Amino acid sequence: MREVVFWGFSGVALAAALLCVTRRSAVASALWLVLTLFSLAGLFVLLDAQFIAAIQVLVYAGAIMVLFLFVIMLLNLGRAGPSDMRGWLGRGVAALLGVGLAVELWVLVRIVRGGGFAAETAAYPLPPGELARVQQAEGAVGMLAEPLFRQYLVPFEITSVLLLAAIVGAVVLAKRKI
């Protein structure tokens, strides 16, 4: 059952990602990307990351992609006349490199996993299902809050500084006169 749902979401995600990359219109690309993000959210739920799934929808689909759409519409790039795709040579190169990368990563994953996808190594600290149990006990938010605000407090604070810098930068860039 879980496998079926997993491969369903994965298939949708991959197909939508491909379409996102290959559609001519920027709006269509963005929408296919949104679909990919949704499928990924589904995958996250299957992988016991409910909170991340919600945030994925909230931040990625709900905020970042809306921002992308907003800019596309603002610049009226929705219907690009000539394609912004590269020529046949470029497409060939892109496909070649993409496939090459996919193969290499795939191989890498197989190596790291000890020769097969199904094999579960005992090197990991958590037994199967443990994370789901923790999530059940502490709540989806509580499970993340603990490491986030204890172990990763400094990165968290630095992220806030980064966001502040981004805000300032965006304002400076977007405002003609300050």
Next chain:
Amino acid sequence: MLLGPALGVSALLFAIGVGGVLLRRNAIVIFMCVELMLNAVNLTFVALAQQIGPQGQVIVFFVMAVAAAEAAVGLAIILAVYRHKESVNLQDVNLLRG
């Protein structure tokens, strides 16, 4: 336990994202392909978090924050470029040329 398959899917997604960056000329679309790559990595983190602990999910949290910052600044840059060049096609944008 869907760790292996998830890692495989993530690898494919990442490759698609890289291909997209190579394939497209529209700056915004390239941006979206970068987002795709980030998401592929997120999938890896979440998949591994199943066996390594919730810290993996915390990293995803940071990736998202960085992605949000990147989107804000990147789109602002694209807007600024568009204001000058009337285009977001990267072939028209070669300010880096020496």
Next chain:
Amino acid sequence: MPPVIEWVWLVVALPLAGFAANGLLSLVQPSAKRAVSAIGVGTVAAAFVVTLAIVRGLAGAHASDPFVVTLWQWIPLGDLRVAVAFQVDQLSAVMLLVVTGVGLLIHVFSVGYMRADDGYARYFAYLNLFVFFMLVLVLGANFPILFVGWEGVGLCSYLLIGFWFDVKANADAGKKAFLMNRIGDAGFLIAMFFIFQATGSLAFDEVFARAPRVFAIGGPTITAIALFLFLGCTGKSAQIPLYTWLPDAMAGPTPVSALIHAATMVTAGVYLIARTNVLFAMAPIAGAVVATVGAVTALWAATIALKQWDIKKVLAYSTVSQLGYMFLGVGVGAIASGMFHLVTHAFFKALLFLGAGSVIHALHHAYHATHRHEDAQDMRNMGGLRRWMPWTASVMWLATLAIAGVPGFSGFFSKDEVLAMTFAKGHEHVLFYGLWAVGAVAALLTAFYMTRLMLYTFHGPNRTGAAEQGHVHEAPWVMTGPLVILAALSVVGGVLNLPEVLPQSGWLHHWLEPVTAAGDFFRPDTHLSHGTEWALLGLATVIAGLGIAAAWRFLTPADLKPAAEAPAETGLQKLLLRKWYVDEIYDTLIVRPLVWLSDVVLWRRVDAGAIDSVGVNGSARVARGLGVIGSWLQTGHVGTYVFFFVVGALLLLRAATRF
């Protein structure tokens, strides 16, 4: 832990609430002076009441360990765990009483003093904020919290020195204080880093408990830590070489000078050393440095005070000098003596400043009434004021007798104890006899310049001006009331810690024992025979009497001319008036060479000449040259870059997967 001690956060929270309320009022309704006074004085009064309760609870507990009230974790980072925690022990209890008690009196005084000022609400907001930070400083149970208070009081000091910021000199004085304090703070921070590195903690109890294990007595680490801590203290407590900001800080309102620059903030350095007395006890060299700097400062500042005309400047240098005594005390390891002098000094110096404020207030009003622009702080414009201001004159006389060390008054006991402890340490090293001598001379000068101040201000003929005399009058009761209370404290404050030769002796000494015991463990026992002690007491009496008598004999207020007509000083007098030209020396020795170094050497030669031409521009030229060669690779198109990037990544991955 007695339950009342749990409420210690209230002591801190009350002034903060006062600051918030007054700050809000100063923004939205600055004219609501009645409400501002009620909030400003009320919160500090409430804090004082809570403090009394806490001290009672503490006294009842007879605890040998400090009570630490942890409010919450502030910085839980890996090994570093900093809590917002307050430490209530005998030492902080003393400081609490001084800060809230004297602070309360000065708040009350300010109600009268600042009445006519437009910035009334802002003033009280700052004052409350200061009390808040000062309480954080004395209550902090670890170095970072103490540092928060430490920086906070510095900030408030800056804000209040530059309170009348529309005059450039005032704003400059604020900046000067701020910058000088930064030098010291850097030392404090470095000391903190060392401490954390060595002991792995910043909480007082843990650091002091671990210190004997991780440090060798007299070792380089502990000495460095202690010296860096002391560098922080010299900044905050205006010791040589960082003392010059304090006289300039007199640009602020006089009650501020009394509270911040006499009674509380500047004593923070003494408090810090008392707090970390374990560390200083383990670093005897550092202790000697502290004592030496203290003694030299005491004498140095006293000489400058001899010839100042500005009444507040005299008191400022006097403060520097008295702070030197405190450092002498804590430097020789007599923590209780140093703290004793801190407490008594808080009483009589606050009183002196407030009295001076009352005088300035009166003169200012007088000149204001006749529209003359004379310096209301110059003693040459005063004289004979006791006729119009009998209360102020008499309480200030009491304070003068106290600071001069006339027997029976509080200053006599505290100063004598510091000197006696120094003398007692003389058998360890002859240096301490020298320090004792320096201190004794400074005490003589103290008696002299204080008597001079009183003579010129309150005795002899009046030099204010005929028209103005009619406008000089005693301050309202809200100003004289605190003066009277402080006068009473200045007189009887000595009973806190009577010398051993008297009955009921050494109360404060015993009270502080739980805090100082750990440090005393590392110090050789010092003891004075009763005979020596009597002799020292007698000598102190003689010194005080000599100073006062000399001033009375040699100074003739009748010959003095008002500031506008006074002739220029010459010779030694001028040297003293210009404060040994220290500001100028600093300017010549440090500021100008620094500016020259950074301007000519570092900027023009090193930066522009060497780094820019060779390093920056050179590398740029090299890069450009290479770029010209490599520019066929650089299309400027992101796509190309990405292509090469991906190819590179592929190759790397290839390498990674082939194992």
Next chain:
Amino acid sequence: MAIRVKVMRRPEREVSYLRATLKGMAVTFSHLLQPKVTMQYPEETAQEGFWHLSSRWRGTHRMLTDEQGRAKCVACGLCPQICPANCIKLVPGEDEDGHRYPLIYEIDEFRCVFCGYCQEVCPEEAIHVGVHYENAEYQRERFVYDLERLCAQTHPVSTLWDPSDPRGE
């Protein structure tokens, strides 16, 4: 009723938005409970009961007739002359006695703007606009009223504006 304009000064200082909002909500709520002014049209009409039309309402036309049932119109031609919409078609005729009468008298109610000038100008008080509004038809042609139809109308006629009674009471 004359229109009185209440001039509101624009608030300069201390605008109370919250109070204004709550006040507005109170107003709407009070109207919620107030009697409604809707006329339930097919069941209720303006002619009867609570609702009434002004007697100066100008609806579709009506031609008055004399005792013999002939139109009062003498085909003087004033009404087509004055009609601003040019919607009256009049072809005069003359009988053997020399009386003029309308051979054709048609009003295109589609074009009519119901200004009432025809009634005002008519020397014989023959043509009138009427207090009537239920004039729906199934064919467009039916909106051209001929003489016969105009005479057959029975609804009350509109009263003209009387300077001595400006509010029509």
Next chain:
Amino acid sequence: MTPELKGLLLVSAIKVLLVFVALLVGVLVVIWVERRGAGFMQDRLGPNRVGPLGLLQNVADGLKNLVKEEVVPARADRVIFYLAPLMSFVTALILFAVIPFGAPLPPFDVTLPLLGRVVHEGPIPLMVADLPVGFLFIIAISSVAVYGITLAGWASNSKYSLLGGLRASAQMISYELALGSSLIVVLLLAGNVMLSEIVAAQQRMVWFVFAATLAYLMLHIAAFAETNRLPFDLPEAEAELVAGYHAEYSAMKYAMFPLSEYVALITMSAFITTLFFGGWDIPFTAWDEQAAATWSLGAVLRTSMTALVFLGKTFFFVWVFVWVRWTLPRFRYDQLMFLGWKVLLPTALAYIVVMATAVLVLERWGIAQDWKYGLILFLVNVPLVAAVVFGLDRRRVLAGTQRRVPMEG
């Protein structure tokens, strides 16, 4: 299939069906209420012809929309043009899934014809899905709801629609922040994001409207913006944008937009009820909170009572939405942005700090989370609300650009 799985599926199917039907019927009722309410407030009667009291008017309108001609503008992006209303509608419908609408029913173990033995262990929560992410789900999905509107505006190939779509996306992003920030306080109080837990927490303490009044006010304001209701209905602003994003839509595709708007309206009301007004909790009584172990008339009655109370509370907020719509005029766009970014967001952030401090202090004092806890928080809230209301009222905050600078050039 095990009996447990069968039971789960059966219960889920029934609940989904129930919620779906209830929502659609609710929409019809709400539209009727809106139209009648609008009429009454304007001293009219509103639709009263079709069916008793005009109740069937909406059915008639729906039928009309179904059989009307579908017009697609020239050069519109046909796929997205068709997709957009569906996106709006679906996202609006999904939202209700996590809202508990009644006290849990007891477990059952019965043998049914055709199905065989059907078992449900543990009480049956009356919500479609008690997701662990709770109200985050609602925020997330409602942030996605903007796609329908934005894409509708873009796909229509009309400048008015495009402007409406742009406005919608900017407005939604802006108010989402205020919405999310105000909910953090609820999270602080309840300690969980699951809505069932939040209802339970409110039964323990007091309704969060008392314990977090300011958060409620901000959520309510943001809810107006999120549902595109007056006074924040700038995306459709018929006066300036001739109906904005749905200007080019007709027939059933058009009808989807108002439908989804009203579904969102109901969901928002239910959401506010759940977060701040105790959900299905009946105030001042505890009998509704004791879970029944077995089926009995009492258990069913209890659940029905709570569901009715929930319905009543929700309806009240629906009514408030209607009421406000017919009272207030539309904001100017800069005022909207001003309110969102410079008033609501800073206030929400400051409020989080204050409430977090309060919660921390209460925790330190060791006060149990019961009604006293709530009362203390209420006392904390009263001056805060007074201060904010006073500030909003006096400082002309809402006026936005108070002093207009003359245009240059």
